[in-house]
Amino acid sequence: MAKPLPFEDVEPTVERGEGEPALLVDVDGFEGPLDLLLELARRQKVDLHRISILALAEQYIAFIEAARRMRLELAADYLVMAAWLAYLKSRLLLPEPPKGEEPSAEELATALALRLRRLEAIREVAKKLGERSLLGRDVFARGAPEPVVINRDARYEASLYDLLKAYAQQRQVQFNSKVSLHKRTVWSLIDAREALERLVGHLSDWVTLDTYLVEYMVEPAMRPTVLASALSATLEMVREGKLSVRQDEAFAPVWVKPVADPAETGAQS
Amino acid sequence: MMDETEVQEAEAPEETLAESHVPDHGEAMRIAEALLFASAEPLGTEELAGRLPEGANIEQILEDLQELYAPRGVNLVRVAGKWAFRTASDLSFVLARDVVEQRKLSRAAMETLSIIAYHQPVTRAEIEEIRGVATSKGTLDLLMETGWIRLRGRRKVPGRPVTYGTTPGFLDHFGLDAIEDLPGLEELKGAGFIEGRVPSDMSVPVPSDAEALREDEDPLDQDDLFQEPLDMHKTEMGETGEE
Amino acid sequence: MMDETEVQEAEAPEETLAESHVPDHGEAMRIAEALLFASAEPLGTEELAGRLPEGANIEQILEDLQELYAPRGVNLVRVAGKWAFRTASDLSFVLARDVVEQRKLSRAAMETLSIIAYHQPVTRAEIEEIRGVATSKGTLDLLMETGWIRLRGRRKVPGRPVTYGTTPGFLDHFGLDAIEDLPGLEELKGAGFIEGRVPSDMSVPVPSDAEALREDEDPLDQDDLFQEPLDMHKTEMGETGEE
Numbered sequence: 001m002a003k004p005l006p007f008e009d010v011e012p013t014v015e016r017g018e019g020e021p022a023l024l025v026d027v028d029g030f031e032g033p034l035d036l037l038l039e040l041a042r043r044q045k046v047d048l049h050r051i052s053i054l055a056l057a058e059q060y061i062a063f064i065e066a067a068r069r070m071r072l073e074l075a076a077d078y079l080v081m082a083a084w085l086a087y088l089k090s091r092l093l094l095p096e097p098p099k100g101e102e103p104s105a106e107e108l109a110t111a112l113a114l115r116l117r118r119l120e121a122i123r124e125v126a127k128k129l130g131e132r133s134l135l136g137r138d139v140f141a142r143g144a145p146e147p148v149v150i151n152r153d154a155r156y157e158a159s160l161y162d163l164l165k166a167y168a169q170q171r172q173v174q175f176n177s178k179v180s181l182h183k184r185t186v187w188s189l190i191d192a193r194e195a196l197e198r199l200v201g202h203l204s205d206w207v208t209l210d211t212y213l214v215e216y217m218v219e220p221a222m223r224p225t226v227l228a229s230a231l232s233a234t235l236e237m238v239r240e241g242k243l244s245v246r247q248d249e250a251f252a253p254v255w256v257k258p259v260a261d262p263a264e265t266g267a268q269s
Numbered sequence: 270m271m272d273e274t275e276v277q278e279a280e281a282p283e284e285t286l287a288e289s290h291v292p293d294h295g296e297a298m299r300i301a302e303a304l305l306f307a308s309a310e311p312l313g314t315e316e317l318a319g320r321l322p323e324g325a326n327i328e329q330i331l332e333d334l335q336e337l338y339a340p341r342g343v344n345l346v347r348v349a350g351k352w353a354f355r356t357a358s359d360l361s362f363v364l365a366r367d368v369v370e371q372r373k374l375s376r377a378a379m380e381t382l383s384i385i386a387y388h389q390p391v392t393r394a395e396i397e398e399i400r401g402v403a404t405s406k407g408t409l410d411l412l413m414e415t416g417w418i419r420l421r422g423r424r425k426v427p428g429r430p431v432t433y434g435t436t437p438g439f440l441d442h443f444g445l446d447a448i449e450d451l452p453g454l455e456e457l458k459g460a461g462f463i464e465g466r467v468p469s470d471m472s473v474p475v476p477s478d479a480e481a482l483r484e485d486e487d488p489l490d491q492d493d494l495f496q497e498p499l500d501m502h503k504t505e506m507g508e509t510g511e512e
Numbered sequence: 513m514m515d516e517t518e519v520q521e522a523e524a525p526e527e528t529l530a531e532s533h534v535p536d537h538g539e540a541m542r543i544a545e546a547l548l549f550a551s552a553e554p555l556g557t558e559e560l561a562g563r564l565p566e567g568a569n570i571e572q573i574l575e576d577l578q579e580l581y582a583p584r585g586v587n588l589v590r591v592a593g594k595w596a597f598r599t600a601s602d603l604s605f606v607l608a609r610d611v612v613e614q615r616k617l618s619r620a621a622m623e624t625l626s627i628i629a630y631h632q633p634v635t636r637a638e639i640e641e642i643r644g645v646a647t648s649k650g651t652l653d654l655l656m657e658t659g660w661i662r663l664r665g666r667r668k669v670p671g672r673p674v675t676y677g678t679t680p681g682f683l684d685h686f687g688l689d690a691i692e693d694l695p696g697l698e699e700l701k702g703a704g705f706i707e708g709r710v711p712s713d714m715s716v717p718v719p720s721d722a723e724a725l726r727e728d729e730d731p732l733d734q735d736d737l738f739q740e741p742l743d744m745h746k747t748e749m750g751e752t753g754e755e
Contacts, residue, residue: 031620034644077645118642118705121696126626128695130617133601135685139589140307140599140607146356146550149365156415158374158382160443164452166376167383168462170400171471300606302585303599306549307607320606342545356546363543363563364550 033081036060038116048117053109054092057085088112187222192229196237200258206246208253209234297325298334305334311351374415378408382417386439386451387476390421390432390486409433417442422486432486435478448478540568541576548577554594554684592683593690601687617658621651625660629682629694630706632719633664633675633729652676660685663736665729674736675729678721691721 030036040059041051064082067074091105103111133139199212209230216226234256237243244257304320305312318327331352335345338354346355356364374382381404384396396404412418417439423429435448445451454473457463482488543564548555561570574595578588581597589598599607617625624647627639640647655661660682666672678691688694697719700706706718725731 032643032645037644115642115644117703119644121700121703121705122623122626122630122642125630125694125696125700126619126622129626129629129686130622132686132688132695133604135591135598135687137608138604139601139687140303141552142549142597143307143309144353145552146364148550150368151365153368154370154372154414156374156417157371158379158442160445162374162379163383163386163443164457164460164462166379167387168457170380170383171473172463172465299583299585299600300603303603303607304585306586306597307599340542342542342547343549354549356550357542360543360546363546 032075033060033078034115034119036063036078037081037112038119041116048113048120051113051116053112054089057089057092060085061089185219185222185225187216187226187229189229189232192226192233193236196230196233196243196256199256200237200242203256203258206255206257209256210253212256293322294326294330294333297321298330298337301327301330301334305345305352305354308353311348311353313351317352374411375408377404378411381408382412385412385418385433386435386448387474389434389448389476389478390424390483391434392424392430392432394430396433415442420489422482422488423490425485425487429487431489440478448476451476536565537569537573537576540564541573544568544570544573545577548588548595548597551596554591554596554680556594560595589687590689591687592680594680596684598687617654618651620647621654624651625655625682628655628661628676629678629691630697630700630719632677632691632721633667633726634677635667635673635675637673639676658685663732665725665731666733666736668728668730672730674732680721682721691719694719 030039037056037060040063041048041056043059044051044055061082064074064078067078088105088108092109096104096106135141195213195216199207213226213230217223231254234243234245234254238245241259244259246255247253248255300321301317304317314327314331317331318325321327321330331345338345342357342360343354344357346353348355380400381396384399385391388395388399393404393409409418413420415438417436418433419436421432421434424432440446440448452460452462453475454463454471457473544560547560547563557570557574560574561568564570564573574588581588585600585603586597587600589596591598620643623643624639627642628634631638631642636647636652652661656663658681660679661676662679664675664677667675683689683691697706701718720726
C-alpha cells in the first residue's frame with residue numbers, strides 16, 4: 001500500500017505466456033504458497049492456534065528472497081503471496097488506522113491462520129482416509145463373481161381396443177378393395193376334365209352337357225368359364241376316343257355319351 | 270430377552286473345525302478362505318500352499334473348509350483339479366433374474382391375431398386371404414410366443430394346413446369372459462370401429478374357441494407338437510391356467 | 513446303551529443361529545449368502561429382500577450372517593449402505609501380492625478427493641481456496657476416472673460452477689457405510705471447518721452425498737452429461753444399483 005514492494009518488479013519477468021503454468025518452479029516440492037506457509041508454520045513448533053503470523057510472514061519473505069538469489073524461477077502464486085504478506089506485515093507493524101471498511105490487520109492475520117489450520121486439518125483426514133483398509137489394496141471383493149443369469153421374458157402388450165381396431169379396419173379396407181379388384185374366378189380346363197371324367201363313369205346314354213354342368217354354374221358369373229372349359233375338355237376327350245359328342249343345330253344343347261368300350265377305364269376316379 | 274442372555278452365556282464353547290490340529294490351523298484356514306474368495310481363477314493346491322503359513326496342512330485345510338461350507342449357501346468345490354468357492358448348486362435359481370420386457374405387437378401381428386380370434390379355426394392361407402397379404406412365419410411364431418394363439422388341428426383339405434385358434438390366455442389378456450364376447454359387426458359399428466359405408470356383403474363371424482375340433486379338422490400330428498416345443502409349452506401353460 | 517437312546521431323542525433341538533426365527537430362516541440365510549457371495553458389487557437390503565423367500569427377516573439374516581462370518585477369512589461388511597462380502601482386512605498381507613499395480617493417488621489428488629468428500633457439494637474454486645493452489649484439470653479428470661467422484665450439479669451463483677460430490681463407489685473403496693463415517697469428520701466439524709463455507713441460513717452444514725441437490729444447486733446442464741459420458745455412466749450405475 002505505502003511503499004513499493006520488492007517483488008512487484010519481479011512478477012512481470014515470470015514466464016506465463018506459454019500457457020504452461022505447470023512448468024513454473026514448484027519451490028522445493030511445495031504445493032503452492034499455502035503449503036509452504038504451512039510448512040514454515042510447523043517449524044515454529046507451536047500449536048497452529050498460537051502461531052505468529054508476523055514471524056511467519058517474515059520467514060516466508062526471507063525464503064522467497066533466498067530463492068530469488070538462487071535464481072530460481074518462482075511461480076506467480078508465490079510472489080503474490082509474498083507481496084500480500086509484506087503488505088500484511090506492514091499493516092501489523094503500523095498503528096491500526098481507525099476502523100474502516102477494510103478488515104483490520106488482525107482479522108487478516110486470523111483469517112490466514114484459519115486457512116492454514118483448515119489445510120492442515122484436511123491433510124490430516126486425507127491421510128486417515130488413505131490409511132483405511134482400501135478395497136483392492138487391503139480388502140478384496142469376490143474375485144470371480146458369478147454372473148447373474150438373465151432370463152428375458154417378453155411380455156406382449158396389446159389392448160382390446162387395438163385388437164378391435166386392427167380387425168375392423170382391415171376388414172373394411174379389404175372389403176372395399178375387393179369390390180374394386182374383383183378376383184376373376186375361372187373354371188380351369190383341368191377342373192372341367194376331372195368333372196367330365198367323373199361324368200363319363202356314370203353315364204350310359206346321351207345327356208346334355210348343360211344338365212351335368214348345372215351344379216358348377218350356380219353362380220351366374222361362372223357360366224361362361226364353365227361352358228368354355230367343359231366344351232374344350234369334351235373335345236379333347238372325343239379326340240382320345242372316350243366320348244361321343246353331338247349337337248343338333250347351332251346354339252342347341254350339346255349332347256355327350258361315353259364311348260362304349262373304354263367305359264370301364266373312364267369309370268376310375 | 271433379558272433372562273435369555275444368562276442362558277446363552279452358560280452355553281458350552283463352540284467346537285469349530287477351525288481350532289483343531291496345528292496351532293495356527295484356524296488362521297491358515299482363514300487365509301485359504303480369503304485367497305479362494307478373492308481369486309479370479311480356481312486355485313490349485315500348490316498355489317494355495319505357497320501362500321499359506323509354513324507347515325500348514327493344505328489337505329486338511331481344504332477338507333475342513335469343504336466341510337465347513339457344505340451346508341452353507343456357498344460351497345468349496347473342486348473344479349478341474351483346483352479349488353473355488355461356488356454358489357451351492359441347489360441355489361442356482363437365486364442367481365437367475367427374470368427380466369420382463371414389455372413389447373408392443375406390430376400392426377401385422379395385431380391384424381393377424383384379430384383374424385385368428387374372429388375366424389378361428391383358421392388356416393394361414395385363410396388369414397392371408399382375409400388380409401390380402403402374405404403372413405410371415407415370424408408373425409405367427411411371435412403370436413405363438415405371446416401364448417395367445419395355439420395350433421388347433423389340421424384342416425381336412427389337400428395339404429392338411431394347420432388351423433389356428435386362440436387360447437384362454439388370450440381371453441385373459443384382453444379381459445374377455447368368452448370368445449363370443451368379441452363384438453359383432455353391429456357393435457363394431459356402434460363403437461365407431463367401422464366408419465362410413467359398410468359393404469353390404471361384409472359380415473363378421475361369430476367366433477368360437479371351443480376345445481373340440483370341428484368336423485373339418487383333424488387332430489395335430491405328433492410331429493406338430495415337437496416342431497415347436499417352446500410355443501407348445503407356452504400354449505399348454507395358457508390352457509392349464511383355465512382350470 | 514439301550515435306555516440312553518430314549519433320552520437322546522428327547523433332547524432339545526440344537527439352537528443354531530440359522531434355525532431360529534421363521535421356519536426357513538436357515539434357507540433364507542443360505543440364499544442371502546449365495547447372493548452376496550456371488551456378487552462383486554454390494555447388494556442393497558431391498559435387492560436382497562426381493563430375492564429371498566416371502567416373509568424372510570432380512571435384518572436378522574444379515575445380522576446372523578455378519579456374526580457367522582466375523583471370525584472367518586471373509587467378512588460380511590456394510591459399504592455405502594449396502595452389503596458385501598470382503599476379505600478380512602487383517603489378511604491384506606497375504607492378498608496384497610495379487611494386487612495388479614494399484615495406482616497410488618498423488619498427494620494432490622488425495623487432498624482434492626478429501627476436500628470433495630468432506631465438503632461436498634463443493635466447487636473447484638472452493639477446492640482451490642482450501643488448498644491455496646490451482647487444481648489442475650488433470651487431477652479432477654483422474655478422480656472422475658476412478659469413479660469415486662461425480663459432477664453433482666451447478667451452484668446457483670454467477671458463473672454457475674459445477675459442484676462435485678462422491679459416489680457410492682467412493683464409499684465402497686474406502687470401506688465406508690455412509691459419508692458420515694468419514695474419519696475425523698467430527699473433529700473437522702468441531703473446528704468449524706465444515707460449517708465455515710455454508711451460509712448459516714442454508715441447509716445442514718455437513719457433507720452430503722445425497723442424490724438430491726441442495727437448495728443452492730441447480731441440476732447439471734444437458735451438455736455436462738455429454739461432456740463426460742463415461743464418468744456419468746459410472747456414477748449412474750452406482751446410483752441405480754442402490755434401489
